[in-house]
Amino acid sequence: MLAAAAAVAHADPPTVPESALPPDAPPAVELDQQLAPPGMTKPVLMPPGMTPPVDCDDDDGWDVRPECRPVQGYYWWGGRVIRGGFGHYFWTAGG
Amino acid sequence: MFHTAAQTGVYWGEDAYYELSSAEADAIERATRELHSLCTAAVGRVIADRRYAELGLDALSIELVERSWFQRAPSLYGRLDLAFGADGVPKLLEYNADTPTSLLEAAVVQWTWCDECMPGSDQASALHDELIARWRELARTIGPIVHVASVDDLEDEMTCGYLRDTAQQAGLETIGIAMRSIGWDPTRRALVDLDGRPIKSLFKLYPWEGLVLDQLAPMLPGLDVVWLEPAWKMILSNKAILPILWELFPDHPNLLPASREPIGDAWVKKPLFGREGSNVTIHAPGVDVATDGPYDDRGWVYQAYADLGEHARMRPVIGSWLVGDRAAGIGIRESAGYVTNNTARFVPHVVV
Numbered sequence: 001m002l003a004a005a006a007a008v009a010h011a012d013p014p015t016v017p018e019s020a021l022p023p024d025a026p027p028a029v030e031l032d033q034q035l036a037p038p039g040m041t042k043p044v045l046m047p048p049g050m051t052p053p054v055d056c057d058d059d060d061g062w063d064v065r066p067e068c069r070p071v072q073g074y075y076w077w078g079g080r081v082i083r084g085g086f087g088h089y090f091w092t093a094g095g
Numbered sequence: 096m097f098h099t100a101a102q103t104g105v106y107w108g109e110d111a112y113y114e115l116s117s118a119e120a121d122a123i124e125r126a127t128r129e130l131h132s133l134c135t136a137a138v139g140r141v142i143a144d145r146r147y148a149e150l151g152l153d154a155l156s157i158e159l160v161e162r163s164w165f166q167r168a169p170s171l172y173g174r175l176d177l178a179f180g181a182d183g184v185p186k187l188l189e190y191n192a193d194t195p196t197s198l199l200e201a202a203v204v205q206w207t208w209c210d211e212c213m214p215g216s217d218q219a220s221a222l223h224d225e226l227i228a229r230w231r232e233l234a235r236t237i238g239p240i241v242h243v244a245s246v247d248d249l250e251d252e253m254t255c256g257y258l259r260d261t262a263q264q265a266g267l268e269t270i271g272i273a274m275r276s277i278g279w280d281p282t283r284r285a286l287v288d289l290d291g292r293p294i295k296s297l298f299k300l301y302p303w304e305g306l307v308l309d310q311l312a313p314m315l316p317g318l319d320v321v322w323l324e325p326a327w328k329m330i331l332s333n334k335a336i337l338p339i340l341w342e343l344f345p346d347h348p349n350l351l352p353a354s355r356e357p358i359g360d361a362w363v364k365k366p367l368f369g370r371e372g373s374n375v376t377i378h379a380p381g382v383d384v385a386t387d388g389p390y391d392d393r394g395w396v397y398q399a400y401a402d403l404g405e406h407a408r409m410r411p412v413i414g415s416w417l418v419g420d421r422a423a424g425i426g427i428r429e430s431a432g433y434v435t436n437n438t439a440r441f442v443p444h445v446v447v
Contacts, residue, residue, distance in 0.1 A: 080280060081287055082311065087246055087274025089305025 113444040126185035159326035168325035178401035192331035201426030205443035220424030230265030237296035361400035
């Protein structure tokens with residue numbers, strides 16, 4: 001039962017509370033890592049979050065918990081801080 | 096090592112090296128200084144004339160570019176890619192102003208090769224010392240701590256690791272972080288690292304054109320962060336700067352004709368935001384080459400085809416480095432094909 005719960009949490013990470021986001025922040029999107037280029041990927045609305053069995057918002061070890069690690073294309077609420085909001089266009093890095 | 100592939104062989108090659116005369120090395124250094132001067136002047140013109148539409152910049156990018164430019168936000172480094180053909184006059188192919196790599200190879204690896212394999216020889220590379228000196232200069236602006244961020248890529252992580260080493264030798268404390276781990280603290284309205292420390296200075300080996308599309312991009316204008324490279328580099332890393340340069344400085348010997356339309360019967364078509372030789376088309380007498388890639392939807396420029404010269408059936412491109420505003424050395428990558436892509440191999444050089 002515990003393993004099943006963890007699996008669900010890993011597949012569906014905690015979402016960022018609406019109140020913590022800047023008012024003009026765009027909706028979270030799921031990025032197609034194969035397509036990569038800025039401007040080509042089509043935003044996909046983030047699916048509704050499920051209640052995580054681990055409260056990453058109130059867990060001192062959030063940064064080492066797999067359940068709280070970022071999932072590509074999603075905000076990641078770790079501690080009091082929003083993470084995962086930068087670095088999605090990794091295919092365009094150094095050249 | 097990165098870029099080594101079964102089809103293209105070992106990225107670092109020691110079975111050959113390039114030999115430059117001191118006059119040739121001087122010509123490259125002079126051209127580098129000159130081109131950097133032209134490029135920074137062109138940035139000023141683009142901003143003064145608000146030619147942002149030609150570069151495809153959105154409102155957020157424009158705000159960041161203008162703010163960084165008028166604040167005189169400093170630069171750490173950049174790399175000009177030059178053709179150095181039979182006429183001996185370096186020609187600008189493009190300016191990797193925002194996220195240049197092949198740094199470690201140019202600064203350390205080829206220098207070590209020269210020291211061990213060609214003792215007594217000289218090399219056009221002061222990169223390592225210049226980087227340390229530049230970090231010392233920057234310390235006055237960026238403070239004693241700099242965060243260094245990259246994406247999950249071996250070459251980029253190695254480049255960042257090397258830059259951290261040079262910063263530390265300059266007396267700075269460095270903190271590495273993955274781009275995706277950078278946090279935004281809504282209470283402090285600041286970027287923070289994994290230990291909750293505020294990020295005041297950030298070297299990011301991550302392009303601005305990606306940063307302004309990221310999910311937390313709307314916060315960027317409100318952040319009190321010194322960015323390396325600064326946002327105004329967005330103008331130089333955009334291929335649309337090539338026709339603007341040609342327009343502002345027509346017939347300059349170190350520039351190639353460039354336009355938004357095909358040029359004569361020998362041209363190279365490049366995507367505005369392309370990297371590593373992706374989505375490039377070459378049309379010239381006897382040459383019709385096209386590479387694939389993801390950068391095909393945000394506009395194009397055409398640049399007159401430049402002969403790279405051929406040495407043992409390989410075509411070299413000179414990567415000429417700038418640290419701050421100073422020419423700091425070169426690295427040479429060569430390809431058997433006509434497009435220098437990310438599998439082109441790095442070959443050391445000596446100056447005789």
